[in-house]
Amino acid sequence: MTPARVTGTPGRTRVLVIGGGITGLAAAHRLRGRLGPDAEIIVAEQSMRLGGKICTVDFAGRPVETGAESLLAARPEAIGLARAVGLGDAIVHPAALKPALSLGGRLVDFPAGHMMGIPGDPADVAAIADAKERPDNGLPILEPGQDLSVGALVRARLGDDVLDRLVAPMLSGVYAGDVDRLSVRAVMPQLADALERHSRLTEAVNEIKRPPADGPRPPVFATIDGGLDRLVTATSAAARAEIRLGMTVRELRQTPYGWEVIAGPVPDPIKITADAVVLAVPATPAAQLLRAVEPQAAAALSGVAYASVALAAFAFEHVDLPERSGFLTPASEGKTVKAATFASKKWPHLGRRRQIVRVSMGRLGEEALLQYDDATLAKTALRELGEHLGHRLPEPVDQRIDRWGGALPQYTPGHLARVAAAREALADHRGIAIAGAAVDGVGIAACVASGQHAADDIADLLDA
Template identity: 50%
Template sequence: MARPWRVAIVGGGITGLAAAVRLRDRAPTGTEITVYEQSGRLGGKLRTGELAGGPVEFGAESFLMRDPAGGESAAVTLIRRLGLAGSIVHPTVGQAALVVDGGLRPVPGGTLVGVPGDLDRVAAVAQPAAAADRDGGAPLLPPDADVSVGALVRDRLGDEVVDRLVDPMLGGVYAGRADDLSLVTTMPALARAARVQHTLVGAVRAAQAAAPRAPGAPVFGTLAGGLSTLVEAAARESGATIRRDAAVRELHPTPTGWRLTVGPTREPEFVEADAVLLAVPARPAARLLAGPAPEVATAVGGLDYASVALVTMALPEPELPELSGFLVPATEGLLIKASTFFTTKWGHLRRPDGLALVRASVGRYGDETSLQLTDDDLVATVHRELSKVLGTPLPAPVARHVQRWGGALPQYTPGHLGRVAAARTALRAAHPTLALAGAGYDGVGIPVCVRSGETAAEEIITALGGSAA
């Protein structure tokens, strides 16, 4: 009788846990799955905490309900698989604002991550250079080409659209700048349309038409019990052995698979596995790949990351607008790059005691000196800037929390997906039972990370001889 497979997953974030669930569902019965997490906590950037006696997210707060093609997102599918669909809730307030010239203006509708499909609708925020978006008789983007989002939009619609709309929206997601971020990676639907359409406005409209949203259909969701319930359910349903505080330090190929060196240098543990799935950020992955696949390690290790801090305050009965929050263009000169009014946006978090939970995000790629401030100084600065933007002094917080995420958000420069594809092809050719997954390769957001983990799990199953299904 054949020996059961042994699969090691390095990384206990949602990517690694989604991979473990997929392996449990699709791999042959008896497959031994072990998840190694170097910290004492599963979930990666999914972390539900408590502030002033109530729940709050200290990391990611929501997931997209749909995938780019218009179907159910991978996050929603996993949530259904885990029996948590009944816990999905949606924002009760969806309107957000932009800070423009020191004041709040509603985020205009009809845009694709800030890129307008109707120039008139964004005129109150930014004046597009409409004359530049002429039909030149050829598609905007040649086949297989990639450019930065900022380069394309500046060329077609001018600086104001980038600085006041696109840049703050991308900054809110990636903590990066539109002029540095890959169009193909961060806005794939627009990139596909740009290979056919001759104008940027036409490309936006085509991308929107390709994935229509039913009127009133929610864009975002979260779980009433907090996103940590997703982490807990995935760990439980995977049936995997979970090893916390277990750093994998080295990875060596063997005649039958892999040998992992786990734990401290003075007391290493050596573990044998038939396959390994690396679900860790690019730099830790590169260190593990340095021995078995040095060229892949070099390619993977070149990815850079931005660090951010999330400052959450519990404010007694503040005067807040009926908004989900606001985004701040870098040109406004504020430390804050985005803010969320949690107890306004999410009705299930509203409290009878009148406390409001407000969170602000701090830190932009290439300008992270603000993160060197102490927690007290960060809170004081955020409180002062919020009061300034809202035009009214906010009450002193009764509780606050500062969550620092060092090296949290990948920065995808043009050509990123091509480089990742080449690295994976080389890795697959040399070591088919070693796979890469995670935000560093495929994009940010819970659905993308879930899909990345599941895809890598399928690759492992194929390499080991096929699924039981």
């Protein structure tokens, strides 16, 4: 069958954004700002909704996240986007509650003064982990451009206990990954920079953690009252893009005039032409689309592995929860539940009429867990939650299970260099940019920044 051509308006610039997650939408929004009202901006999204890993549902009468729940407010991009699309008044911050660690069936305070679980002073974590800083040789820990795994770094400098009891649970909450395979440069870029100046890990941590001279630090996290879906909807509206849902892009080609893609259902494909393309999809589809364009870039992306997680949410009418934001569990505890968030305590805007708890299960290599049916996963989560809290929990008034298969990219050492090489190779192909969690960072703020940079690169090129 000959694909039908989607005709554009002659003389109008057209940019196709592939992927309607927050990266693609942030890119579309920036493109609108840069290219003006006449540009055609198309967002092709394979599923029937925008947002990707951001998805808010009505649960027990409250807007509850099934995927990402918070924005990093310590960096400006996500918060800045929320303000730019009219959600400044809806930005809310978590209550000042501490997280806990679940150790030996007890919840204990997660020590203060750390960076992703790495202490600035071994004494701060003495109650939890046997931490001794190894003697150093006076040389910076990392040379410029050098990378190593978080596991190798922390094990060598502070010992197994700090890694297993503090750093791994912390990183498991974000990456669900294997600390011995996660790149320091990619997952802790600020620390990696500091490691080029310090011979002691704790000194590098302290340099980053030093409070600003002019007073207390602003809140580190935020979310949107009403749910992060509002950020998705508002960004999409402000971008004034043509949103095409259910539109899987299956082929990507460079032409003498720009780009063309084959998209849509196999029996009824369409061809979309564009002056430029922003590729904002996970690594596997990105690699597949790039194979015919630039095999080197495709190879770099196809090497990014993904971890899967399952989330259970429970709503309780009456339940006794500790005054904490939640807890993390080291893998050595042998539990399926790796973390829990006491959502209605952590986020006061959710109200406390019903207590909502989100439980996360699954580390890298535990994909089989996602095959269990909902009832089994909910039962396991509820039973283990009770074990962590030290008492049996009442029947929840509502519960749900969400599976995120292959959702969290794992950046192994050398990731940033491979991405840089992929971009360099793509620079020979005018008008294509790659962006998103597959390449530039898992957090929403990093994804927003990535989408905006990609849009700026494309706009600079089209303006030139």
